[in-house]
Amino acid sequence: MDNAATIKIALAGNPNCGKTTIFNNITGAKQHVGNYPGVTVEKKEGRCTYENNSLLFVDLPGTYSLTARSLDEVVARNVIINEKPDIIVNVLDASNLERNLYLAAQIVELGRPVVIGLNMMDIAERMGAKIDLEKLGKKLGATVVPLVGSKNVGTTELLRAVMEVAKKGEVIENAEVDYGPELEPAIRSLSDMIQKNGSIQYPVRWLAVKLLENDPDVLNKVRVIEGTEPIVAMAQTLRDSLKNKVDLEFCFAEYRHRFAVDAYNASIVRTGSNDTLSDKIDRVLTHRILGIPIFLGLMWLMFTSVIDLGAYPQDWLDQGFGMLGDYLGSVITNDQLRSLIVDGVIGGVGAVLSFVPLIIILYFFISLIEDTGYMARAAFLIDRIMRACGLHGKSFIPMILGFGCNVPGIMAARTLDNEKDRMVTILACPFMSCGARLPVYTLFIAAFFGATGYGGTVLTAIYILGILVSIGVAIVLRKTAFKGETEPFVMELPPYHIPTIKGVLMHMWERTVLYLKKAGTIILGASILVWFLTAYPMDVEYSQDFDAARDQVTETMEMEQAAILQSYGVQSLEDDAALNTMYESMITTADADAEAADAEEQDVSDVAQAQALEEKPEYPAGFADLQASNPTLYAQALPLFDAKVKADDATAALDDQQNSEKLSQSYAARLGHFVEPVIAPLGFDWKIGVGLVACTAAKEVMVSTLATIYSVEADDTHEASLVTYLANDNSFNPAVALSLMIFSLLYMPCVASLAVIKRETNSWKWMFFSMGLGVVLAYVFAFAVYHLALLAGLGA
Amino acid sequence: MDITTIIVGIVVLIAAFYIGRHVRGLFKGTASCCGSSGGGCSGCSGCAPKPKK
Numbered sequence: 129m130d131n132a133a134t135i136k137i138a139l140a141g142n143p144n145c146g147k148t149t150i151f152n153n154i155t156g157a158k159q160h161v162g163n164y165p166g167v168t169v170e171k172k173e174g175r176c177t178y179e180n181n182s183l184l185f186v187d188l189p190g191t192y193s194l195t196a197r198s199l200d201e202v203v204a205r206n207v208i209i210n211e212k213p214d215i216i217v218n219v220l221d222a223s224n225l226e227r228n229l230y231l232a233a234q235i236v237e238l239g240r241p242v243v244i245g246l247n248m249m250d251i252a253e254r255m256g257a258k259i260d261l262e263k264l265g266k267k268l269g270a271t272v273v274p275l276v277g278s279k280n281v282g283t284t285e286l287l288r289a290v291m292e293v294a295k296k297g298e299v300i301e302n303a304e305v306d307y308g309p310e311l312e313p314a315i316r317s318l319s320d321m322i323q324k325n326g327s328i329q330y331p332v333r334w335l336a337v338k339l340l341e342n343d344p345d346v347l348n349k350v351r352v353i354e355g356t357e358p359i360v361a362m363a364q365t366l367r368d369s370l371k372n373k374v375d376l377e378f379c380f381a382e383y384r385h386r387f388a389v390d391a392y393n394a395s396i397v398r399t400g401s402n403d404t405l406s407d408k409i410d411r412v413l414t415h416r417i418l419g420i421p422i423f424l425g426l427m428w429l430m431f432t433s434v435i436d437l438g439a440y441p442q443d444w445l446d447q448g449f450g451m452l453g454d455y456l457g458s459v460i461t462n463d464q465l466r467s468l469i470v471d472g473v474i475g476g477v478g479a480v481l482s483f484v485p486l487i488i489i490l491y492f493f494i495s496l497i498e499d500t501g502y503m504a505r506a507a508f509l510i511d512r513i514m515r516a517c518g519l520h521g522k523s524f525i526p527m528i529l530g531f532g533c534n535v536p537g538i539m540a541a542r543t544l545d546n547e548k549d550r551m552v553t554i555l556a557c558p559f560m561s562c563g564a565r566l567p568v569y570t571l572f573i574a575a576f577f578g579a580t581g582y583g584g585t586v587l588t589a590i591y592i593l594g595i596l597v598s599i600g601v602a603i604v605l606r607k608t609a610f611k612g613e614t615e616p617f618v619m620e621l622p623p624y625h626i627p628t629i630k631g632v633l634m635h636m637w638e639r640t641v642l643y644l645k646k647a648g649t650i651i652l653g654a655s656i657l658v659w660f661l662t663a664y665p666m667d668v669e670y671s672q673d674f675d676a677a678r679d680q681v682t683e684t685m686e687m688e689q690a691a692i693l694q695s696y697g698v699q700s701l702e703d704d705a706a707l708n709t710m711y712e713s714m715i716t717t718a719d720a721d722a723e724a725a726d727a728e729e730q731d732v733s734d735v736a737q738a739q740a741l742e743e744k745p746e747y748p749a750g751f752a753d754l755q756a757s758n759p760t761l762y763a764q765a766l767p768l769f770d771a772k773v774k775a776d777d778a779t780a781a782l783d784d785q786q787n788s789e790k791l792s793q794s795y796a797a798r799l800g801h802f803v804e805p806v807i808a809p810l811g812f813d814w815k816i817g818v819g820l821v822a823c824t825a826a827k828e829v830m831v832s833t834l835a836t837i838y839s840v841e842a843d844d845t846h847e848a849s850l851v852t853y854l855a856n857d858n859s860f861n862p863a864v865a866l867s868l869m870i871f872s873l874l875y876m877p878c879v880a881s882l883a884v885i886k887r888e889t890n891s892w893k894w895m896f897f898s899m900g901l902g903v904v905l906a907y908v909f910a911f912a913v914y915h916l917a918l919l920a921g922l923g924a
Numbered sequence: 925m926d927i928t929t930i931i932v933g934i935v936v937l938i939a940a941f942y943i944g945r946h947v948r949g950l951f952k953g954t955a956s957c958c959g960s961s962g963g964g965c966s967g968c969s970g971c972a973p974k975p976k977k
Contacts, residue, residue: 883951
């Protein structure tokens with residue numbers, strides 16, 4: 129709640145000038161920052177207290193001008209004009225001062241007190257530039273505070289300057305842009321009329337300029353105010369008369385540019401080097417021929433590191449959750465509760481949480497790429513391809529944001545001026561592979577490609593396919609449903625920064641917390657629902673009486689053992705203590721061997737390991753010692769042991785069959801079997817069908833769903849990892865894994881993305897279109913990949 | 925109906941209610957994609973900054 133003493137301060141400036149970094153420094157917030165333009169598309173508010181004064185900071189989207197051409201510019205301008213902040217802090221990039229001053233020229237016109245935050249002073253100094261802050265302040269009519277946002281330098285000085293300006297109250301000392309002899313008389317005449325009218329609350333001179341510029345947004349706002357018809361009419365008359373003398377749009381821009389150049393020339397003591405280190409690096413990284421191969425190489429390196437480095441901690445976590453499940457399984461006696469906790473909660477959420485290390489490593493690399501400025505170069509490289517296809521290059525920035533999460537990517541389409549480009553970007557963005565899909569890929573890569581050493585290559589290929597499909601969809605939409613002229617776009621490449629450890633760690637921490645939050649809320653909820661659907665109904669009709677069948681197996685074993693004992697001339701085992709001891713020793717040795725195998729090897733990490741386990745020797749190694757101790761007794765006890773093993777195997781098979789029959793009659797199986805005929809041509813069984821339905825809540829739910837289904841189906845004595853279950857399941861093979869990964873990549877967006885598409889397009893139609901497009905493309909690509917993989921021999 | 929069935933039923937109903945409320949919140953802009961409420965999806969990384977002194 130605002131109180132009367134709260135001072136409202138708007139942070140405005142060009143894209144990528146460091147507003148959000150300064151906002152985070154001041155307010156302690158953790159808003160996402162990146163070294164590329166267009167990261168902030170909505171206003172964000174944060175508070176701080178300075179010298180017992182309550183300050184409310186509003187972080188605005190970056191804009192190059194206040195002409196309100198795109199939605200983010202409208203957001204920035206509306207805050208300044210409608211909400212009338214007490215002070216505007218105009219953040220300027222000192223390493224790119226002249227261009228930043230163009231927006232400053234428009235901000236000083238707004239009639240609000242201004243403080244200039246001259247950010248990135250370290251980069252300007254490194255470039256050899258020297259700026260006279262006092263002269264710059266005089267030219268703009270504002271206090272100038274030097275800042276290094278990335279190192280939190282100058283924050284206190286900025287707050288002090290803000291308080292000094294606040295104490296002056298409504299005394300405006302801003303400089304005025306001189307629009308020259310042609311425009312100034314018209315501006316004055318219109319200003320006088322606006323002032324006389326008195327019913328408009330906007331800054332008078334700014335309003336006169338905007339009306340003469342024929343700004344549609346301002347014109348509409350003025351028209352709705354009663355009694356403003358003469359003002360609108362006069363503005364039209366003045367425009368008509370000026371049109372014959374000058375090009376109005378060009379003329380206003382020209383004088384603002386002159387103001388910026390004048391302020392720059394007056395304040396710059398020494399210009400920086402034109403050929404900076406960034407330029408030298410760019411000559412290689414954005415090279416016309418080498419640029420794309422370098423980009424692909426870096427992506428491959430990143431994903432290979434994610435897969436290879438992340439596999440170890442992921443395995444430890446997986447085993448940890450397995451042990452937790454085993455422990456809780458032994459403690460909770462009630463069958464229903466045990467299944468809910470062990471199969472539903474630990475099985476489902478644990479499977480998703482075990483991927484946290486991979487998420488941390490992925491976002492470590494993504495934050496490095498973002499903070500260094502390479503992300504902007506990647507966009508620049510793809511921009512060349514996109515422009516060649518008639519697409520707006522700016523579209524790729526939202527798409528690249530989609531790598532983290534599609535939701536901010538879709539929202540970042542607001543930076544596009546052209547409505548058609550914005551719509552195309554919104555609809556193409558969900559095909560970029562977001563972080564939520566990573567657990568699905570890594571799960572299947574670990575199970576089916578882990579031993580091949582091509583895991584990183586498979587993952588890179590999937591991400592690249594996502595980029596290609598996004599661009600392809602954008603091309604088709606731009607040439608069909610959203611046909612029209614493309615607007616020119618000049619891409620800004622920010623200078624390279626050395627990422628700070630704090631910045632990288634903060635970024636990784638934010639994403640990890642989000643992932644954990646998601647696992648503890650949506651994924652937990654979805655896992656419980658999937659468990660319910662999988663474990664119920666409890667009273668199912670079995671094909672046979674399994675209890676009777678198990679009794680029959682025990683009876684048969686006892687008869688076999690009795691016959692063997694009779695051949696030795698013994699009535700029962702108790703009658704021959706030595707034989708009984710040998711038999712018990714065999715059982716103890718076999719149990720110990722099985723336990724050791726459980727602890728060490730049962731959780732296989734891929735198919736090859738599963739096959740190796742199947743080829744293990746018939747008897748445990750410890751049997752050799754028993755044989756050596758007494759060969760005769762060993763030979764007599766062995767048939768008895770074999771009969772017991774045969775009975776145990778038969779009982780286990782009956783247990784499996786009973787579990788399988790119970791699962792096949794569950795609500796989940798009914799749902800899965802309902803969709804199975806449609807997805808069978810892609811190599812998917814009913815379990816994947818359930819996963820595909822459930823993962824519309826969140827992409828990670830595919831992993832938790834499969835984990836829950838396999839956990840419910842398995843026996844309760846040992847909770848194996850999902851990779852083990854998948855590797856041992858005959859309905860899965862590398863071809864199915866590839867098909868499912870492609871399907872997960874292109875399948876309809878998650879419900880959060882769909883909701884944002886609905887909100888951003890303000891249309892149910894486009895939301896359903898996005899769903900349909902995803903399903904169709906996923907089906908077509910997965911079908912093609914599955915059958916090609918079968919032809920390549922990956923179906924075994 | 926035993927007590928365990930009732931507990932399991934309540935847990936499942938809470939999960940269903942939460943998912944339903946979350947999806948509704950996403951469309952209304954009152955829930956974020958990470959599951960926390962308030963601020964809409966753009967507020968994900970922000971998560972309501974605390975005042976800094």
